[in-house]
Amino acid sequence: MRKSLLSALLLAPAISFAAGSAIITLEMPVGARQLGMGEAGAALADDATAMYYNPAGLAFGPLADEWRISYAKDGKTVPYFTSMTSRSKNGFFSKSELWAGTADGILKFDGEQWVDYYSVTLQGNAKVKDAVRVYVGTERGLDEYSRQVKKFNDIQNADDESHVVEVKMPWNLVVKDTITAVLYDNRTEKLWVGTPKGLFRFDGKAWKNYESELGEHRITSLASQGASLWIGTDNGLFVYRNGQFEQKGKVLPSQKINALVWSENRKELYVAVDGAGIARLVPKKSVNDKDRWSLFNQEDGIMDLQPTALAVDSSGHVWAAHKGGLSHFTLRKWEQVQFAGNTVNSISVDHKGAIWIATDKGVWRHLPDYATASGRKAELERGTAEEEGSVKSEDEWTHFHSGNGLSSNKVWVVLPQGNDVWFSTANGMEQYKDADYQLTAFYEKLLPILNIPDLYHLYGGLTIPLNDWGTLGFHVNFVSFGSTVVSGDVDADDLVAYNSSEIVGGFSYGTRFPNDWGLGLTIKFFYSDLSSGAGAGEEEATTFGYAFDVGVLKKNLIVDKLNFALVLANIGPSVYYVDKTIEDPIPLTWRLGLAYELLSLADYKWTIAADYNREVVYDDDKGDPEPFYIASWKSLLNPEREGDGFEAVKNSVMQGVFNLGTEFIYSNTIALRLGYLYDQTGKRNEVDFGFGFMLSDVLQFDFATIKDVGDHDGVRDGQMRFGMLFKF
Numbered sequence: 001m002r003k004s005l006l007s008a009l010l011l012a013p014a015i016s017f018a019a020g021s022a023i024i025t026l027e028m029p030v031g032a033r034q035l036g037m038g039e040a041g042a043a044l045a046d047d048a049t050a051m052y053y054n055p056a057g058l059a060f061g062p063l064a065d066e067w068r069i070s071y072a073k074d075g076k077t078v079p080y081f082t083s084m085t086s087r088s089k090n091g092f093f094s095k096s097e098l099w100a101g102t103a104d105g106i107l108k109f110d111g112e113q114w115v116d117y118y119s120v121t122l123q124g125n126a127k128v129k130d131a132v133r134v135y136v137g138t139e140r141g142l143d144e145y146s147r148q149v150k151k152f153n154d155i156q157n158a159d160d161e162s163h164v165v166e167v168k169m170p171w172n173l174v175v176k177d178t179i180t181a182v183l184y185d186n187r188t189e190k191l192w193v194g195t196p197k198g199l200f201r202f203d204g205k206a207w208k209n210y211e212s213e214l215g216e217h218r219i220t221s222l223a224s225q226g227a228s229l230w231i232g233t234d235n236g237l238f239v240y241r242n243g244q245f246e247q248k249g250k251v252l253p254s255q256k257i258n259a260l261v262w263s264e265n266r267k268e269l270y271v272a273v274d275g276a277g278i279a280r281l282v283p284k285k286s287v288n289d290k291d292r293w294s295l296f297n298q299e300d301g302i303m304d305l306q307p308t309a310l311a312v313d314s315s316g317h318v319w320a321a322h323k324g325g326l327s328h329f330t331l332r333k334w335e336q337v338q339f340a341g342n343t344v345n346s347i348s349v350d351h352k353g354a355i356w357i358a359t360d361k362g363v364w365r366h367l368p369d370y371a372t373a374s375g376r377k378a379e380l381e382r383g384t385a386e387e388e389g390s391v392k393s394e395d396e397w398t399h400f401h402s403g404n405g406l407s408s409n410k411v412w413v414v415l416p417q418g419n420d421v422w423f424s425t426a427n428g429m430e431q432y433k434d435a436d437y438q439l440t441a442f443y444e445k446l447l448p449i450l451n452i453p454d455l456y457h458l459y460g461g462l463t464i465p466l467n468d469w470g471t472l473g474f475h476v477n478f479v480s481f482g483s484t485v486v487s488g489d490v491d492a493d494d495l496v497a498y499n500s501s502e503i504v505g506g507f508s509y510g511t512r513f514p515n516d517w518g519l520g521l522t523i524k525f526f527y528s529d530l531s532s533g534a535g536a537g538e539e540e541a542t543t544f545g546y547a548f549d550v551g552v553l554k555k556n557l558i559v560d561k562l563n564f565a566l567v568l569a570n571i572g573p574s575v576y577y578v579d580k581t582i583e584d585p586i587p588l589t590w591r592l593g594l595a596y597e598l599l600s601l602a603d604y605k606w607t608i609a610a611d612y613n614r615e616v617v618y619d620d621d622k623g624d625p626e627p628f629y630i631a632s633w634k635s636l637l638n639p640e641r642e643g644d645g646f647e648a649v650k651n652s653v654m655q656g657v658f659n660l661g662t663e664f665i666y667s668n669t670i671a672l673r674l675g676y677l678y679d680q681t682g683k684r685n686e687v688d689f690g691f692g693f694m695l696s697d698v699l700q701f702d703f704a705t706i707k708d709v710g711d712h713d714g715v716r717d718g719q720m721r722f723g724m725l726f727k728f
Contacts, residue, residue, distance in 0.1 A: 036690015037661025038675025058510025101179025194219025
């Protein structure tokens with residue numbers, strides 16, 4: 001039996017540097033992304049494979065819910081970001097988009113940062129001027145527009161222009177004013193923009209100015225109703241349909257419109273009329289029909305006659321923002337929610353039915369009881385005995401402020417988008433990133449040069465964000481070592497085949513501390529079977545045990561975007577297979593990592609990462625493994641190789657594995673990766689190549705391969721790795 005055990009372990013040095021320990025699956029790196037970067041991942045740790053590399057990565061986004069300032073802009077007295085709109089994903093492979101109106105024009109969020117331009121690809125022999133002509137939608141001032149675009153793209157002469165493939169068109173090339181309203185129409189895929197001087201539309205290729213059709217009005221609000229666009233101005237309400245504008249609401253006591261919202265549930269338009277209250281319009285359905293108007297004022301229960309913002313929730317209830325609080329229309333009556341000593345600035349509704357209220361003292365999230373499943377069930381059971389939609393004690397209220405996430409209490413606009421929420425604050429644009437669940441899968445066929453059919457490696461992991469508590473993860477790591485054929489102890493011709501495999505499973509948890517520190521813990525349980533299929537009377541070489549990892553991750557170390565990681569992995573007791581007197585240690589390992597984002601632009605992101613992995617297994621004078629709290633430092637100070645002074649330090653360092661990698665991402669769609677791994681002890685000298693495709697906001701595929709550059713056998717040469725990441 002001892003012969004078969006040793007035979008099975010012959011493969012270990014070829015696929016792991018844990019040459020002096022058992023349970024090598026504990027040290028089998030995972031993730032085609034990281035394996036395309038020289039197996040460096042301790043300081044990156046930003047996807048579901050962080051459970052292997054550094055569980056402290058679970059403390060930060062995108063694995064954990066996270067607050068961040070996505071665009072810093074001082075607007076202490078007036079909002080820099082004035083309005084927001086979003087395009088929801090309309091298909092599995094599509095990506096969501098976000099636009100914001102600012103005091104200087106339009107910005108668009110590309111998934112990583114805000115950009116002030118729109119990219120246009122030149123077709124055929126087209127010149128910059130041709131692209132500008134289409135973009136601005138007019139010949140008037142074309143030369144000046146072209147000059148500005150060339151300057152924006154740093155095109156100084158004809159030779160520069162001849163090499164241009166993609167032209168960046170500034171958003172404010174056409175719309176240069178303060179943005180007062182912005183709306184993306186998902187049905188027509190057009191972006192509507194309001195300014196103090198009129199209405200503009202961008203159809204994905206060109207801008208159109210409606211000054212001649214609508215006139216020069218200050219646009220205050222926009223709302224979409226199927227094929228119709230409702231436009232609120234400081235001098236009237238208009239509707240745009242079939243290319244024509246028509247003024248509505250001339251019967252209203254005031255023509256200054258502060259806000260609009262369309263109720264799809266009720267097929268009604270609600271209008272915040274300055275100085276008059278809230279009007280309700282049921283539009284006519286045919287040419288022979290008439291618009292039906294009604295007006296709500298203080299006698300009807302609204303707070304005052306100066307409503308500033310409107311929203312309709314998932315139940316069709318109408319919410320109006322006033323300076324001192326909210327008016328809530330339950331579809332039967334109006335009721336008030338007072339915000340004493342505070343000013344309400346705007347209101348919005350998320351896809352779960354929660355109401356978000358932006359104020360001068362932070363943001364409130366209000367989930368009415370009637371918007372929850374239990375609340376709707378209770379309402380049906382109560383019948384009509386109680387007034388539907390009233391604010392009850394069961395309603396949920398959550399306050400976000402500078403003490404629990406926001407950097408500023410002054411919030412002007414709030415916009416939920418999917419699971420995220422965006423805030424226009426006195427410090428700029430802030431984002432609450434509601435992390436997705438991440439599911440990852442990984443496969444590699446090990447040692448292709450040996451052509452062993454059943455030698456492969458599988459990994460699966462799932463991370464679950466826990467709101468403010470951090471992130472929890474579960475993982476399984478499995479290696480099949482294939483079959484090992486050995487001779488019997490008596491008859492050399494008696495051949496026996498043994499199947500060998502190991503499985504490691506467990507869970508991880510990471511939580512965040514102040515000053516960008518994260519702490520993570522992974523607890524693992526393993527089962528190793530090196531002799532499956534042993535004959536009758538033979539002992540099976542199996543073992544079971546546990547281990548845990550402890551890791552820290554520091555973001556923005558010394559400089560922004562520099563991450564530092566330190567992990568002590570595989571802390572646990574030694575194991576034995578057959579003979580209890582012969583114990584093997586598990587691969588206790590120090591893992592040190594650095595990662596730095598060299599470049600972070602709208603279309604490009606470039607990151608470098610480096611890891612150092614040092615196994616610290618150490619035996620005492622009797623040859624028995626030392627416990628982790630001794631081995632973790634003694635192996636470093638007393639390396640196995642001889643020498644003293646500098647030579648001893650060098651010998652100790654060279655017993656580790658060096659990993660270096662880089663990743664270049666283009667347009668959040670394509671990733672190119674390159675890595676290098678050097679392992680003197682394990683005789684590995686390898687270059688890794690990898691690439692990835694981000695097909696949508698939710699799906700990513702990765703591939704990596706190894707090229708051996710050493711002067712030894714290179715049994716991992718050509719080894720291919722495949723990975724998938726799914727977010728939901």
